[in-house]
Amino acid sequence: MLIALSIKNYALIDSLQVNFNNGLTIITGETGAGKSILLGGLSLILGKRADLSSVKNASEKCIIEATFDIANYNLETLFKAEDLDYEPQTIIRREILPSGKSRAFVNDTPVNLDSLQVLGERLLDIHSQHQTLQLTNDDFQFQVIDALADNSKVLQDYAEQLRAFKVLKSELKKFQTQKIEAAKELDYNLFLLKELEEANLLDGELESLEEEYETLNNIEEIGERLTTTHELLGNPELGIVTQLTEIKNQLTKLAPYSADYKLVSERVVSSLIELDDIFAEIETLQEALEADPNRLNTVNAKLQVINNLLQKHAVAEVSELIQIKNDLSDNVSFTENLDTVIADKEKDLLKVENQLSTFATKIHNNREKAIPGFIKQLEVLLETLGMPNARFNVELTHSETFLSNGNDELKFLFSANKGGQFNELKKAASGGELSRIMLAIKSILTNYTQLPTIMFDEIDTGVSGEISNKMALIMQQMSKTMQVFTITHLPQIAAKGDVHFKVFKEDVEEVTQTQLKRLNPEERIVEIAQMLGGINMSSSAIEHAKQLLN
CATH class of the missing domain: 3.40.50.300 (P-loop containing nucleotide triphosphate hydrolases)
Known part of the structure; x- marks a missing residue:
């Protein structure tokens, strides 16, 4: 208030x-x-x-x-x-x-x-004789009937189910559209997926294959250079290892004479150890080096496949190709499973639709039960308000569509004269009649809801x-x-x-x-007396005002 x-x-x-x-x-x-x-x-x-x-x-x-x-x-x-x-x-x-x-x-x-x-x-509801359009509004008419029908709780349940129904219907439509679009691309996606799967791609293998290709393709040069290196290091007379060994022997004999000689000697020993390790590693590389034309062809073919795929899919890394393959796999799997997804959504939608229909039926039945009592109360009040021949009717018809408040369509029908035809309220009632009808309806509503x-x-x-x-x-x-x-x-x-x-x-x-x-009470008597008789109020007007107030 x-x-x-x-x-x-x-x-x-x-x-x-x-x-x-x-x-x-x-x-x-x-x-x-x-x-x-x-x-x-x-x-x-x-x-x-x-x-x-x-x-x-x-x-x-x-x-x-x-x-x-x-x-x-x-x-x-x-x-x-x-x-x-x-x-x-x-x-x-x-x-x-x-x-x-x-x-x-x-x-x-x-x-x-x-x-x-x-x-x-x-x-706050401000209502005047010129503001009666609300009475002819569908939403307001439903509010009136639903208040008398005590439909508040079932309308809430209906609204929740309607939201779920709309979500499921939207999802189903989306999946059905996806199925149509995906079917057009399925064959091509399957081809791309098979091509990527047959490539048997591994993350990081491009660099490894390129390195192996360079080795196999230049094996003669590599062998020659490794042999030369091995000879320079290990020749018994002039090899670097032989020469460094002699240097080590000379400095080892000087080490006892000075800390400086000892430090230089230790550094030469460390270098010799590292050089011996390099010499052994070169021998291992020489032993591992083997010409393999078949492997060279295999590596070259795999590199061509990878590079062709990189170019085809406009990416730079094998990891990106693997991601494309996974995405294609998911896409193909999703497309192939869409029929099952759609069938499940249709089952869910039917279940919600049945529940929605149950709520809508209950709402409709409650409205039907409430309408006769509403009409009776309204006509009694209208007679009181000087409309003895007024007749009211509420037309409730079923709709195939689930609306925001059920699946009913509602019309308030009115006839002001005895024997007159019912017509829609907004066409049949004058402004003054609409005003009194609204007053009567609001009066009825106060018994059913907090206005x-x-x-x-x-x-x-x-x-x-x-x-x-x-x-x-x-x-x-x-x-x-x-x-x-x-x-x-x-x-x-x-x-x-x-x-x-x-x-x-x-x-x-x-x-x-x-x-x-x-x-105050005295001022009120004067005001009502003036409303009765004008500014120059008579004693009879004052008495009449007192009678009205009493």
């Missing part, structure tokens, strides 16, 4: 602060006094786009702030979805800066207008005294379970309120300002 409202620098309002109570709150005032200004300010709280022209003083900031008690509204999930901090007493603030820029805050957290509108719809605060804006226009009294009684009954505001020109309705506010203009320092005042 709305518990406080603060407006600063908006239209004709310089500064206004007011607290509200539960129950039925009446707002009255002469035409042009500024009731629309109050509604305009509240509309900004609900997410309406701001207009700099509505700011009273364009050089100062306009601030509109509303405090709501939302403890009983079960809005925690909504706040979480909109990434807002939940508070049982929630404050919504709109600011219009002198630059024309608008900002919005929920519990001091900045929000965009979309989030504000989503939240505002759950907090947001509702503000009726002069929906009693053109209504007779007796009917207005009936409307007031309905509003009064609604206000027992929810907060109700009504802006009215009719004394019969004004007298039924728990609290009465008056909107009026006054000149302050030659500047016209709109004010909102809570009336």
Whole structure:
């Protein structure tokens, strides 16, 4: 419920602060006094786009702030979805800066207008005779029937299954498309895979094969050079090993004479050990060296295969070819298994579809059971509201498509005259009739669901005294379970309120300002008397006002 409202620098309002109570709150005032200004300010709280022209003083900031008690509204999930901090007493603030820029805050957290509108719809419903299109909206009509049918839980279950159904259907379509596309490429992919598998590739083998090829292809030169090296090292008379051995012998004899000689001698010994090792390694290389034309041909052929594959697949490393082979293998395997995957998805989809149909059937049956009682209640209330010949019907038909709230299509049908044909509500009812129908429906809904605060804006226009009294009684009954505001020109309705506010203009320092005042009992008698008899109220008007209030 709305518990406080603060407006600063908006239209004709310089500064206004007011607290509200539960129950039925009446707002009255002469035409042009500024009731629309109050509604305009509240509309900004609900997410309406701001207009700099509505700011009273364009050089100062306009601030509109509303405090709501939302403890009983079960809005925690909504706040979480909109990434807002939940508070049982929630404050919504709109600011219009002198630059024309608008900002919005929920519990001091900045929000965009979309989030504000989503939240505002759950907090405050401003309804006027010119705003009855909601009544002809399919979503609203379903909300009405589903509230009476107690479909809340089964609709949640249905929505979860519908999400799963859509995901599975999308996945199935994706796999079916992949199957069509993959079938076109399967033969080519199989050819590429076979080619790579037959190459029997090993990571790093390109470098090894190139090295082996160079050795086999130049074996004569290698043999000659190894022989020459071996002779230079190991010749018994002039070989390097022989010469170094003699040097070692000479220096070994000098070692006892000086540390310097000893150090040089040790270095020569180390060199000789290394040279002996090299000599032995060269002998091993000579023994291993063997011409093998067949192996040379094999290596050359494998190198040609690898290089051709590298060029064909536009890569530089064998490891990349191996990855391509693995990817092709996965792709071919996936393609060959798509029939199984598709069959499994079809089974899963059918299972979810059956469950979805079960929920949809339950939703439909609950709606069918609720409709007769709804029609009966509505026609009784409409008769009370001066529409004795009004007849209502709800047409519920099955759809082959799973919709967001079941597989039903819904139409509210209406006939205003006895013996008249039923027609769609938006075509058959006038603005005044729609207004009374909406009041009746909202009244019925209060018995089945927690409605947001509702503000009726002069929906009693053109209504007779007796009917207005009936409307007031309905509003009064609604206000027992929810907060109700009504802006009215009719004394019969004004007298039924728990609290009465008056909107009026006054000149302050030659500047016209709109004010909102809570009336005490005596002031209320005067206000209603003036509504009955005009500004020059008679004693009979005052007595009549007292009777209405009593």
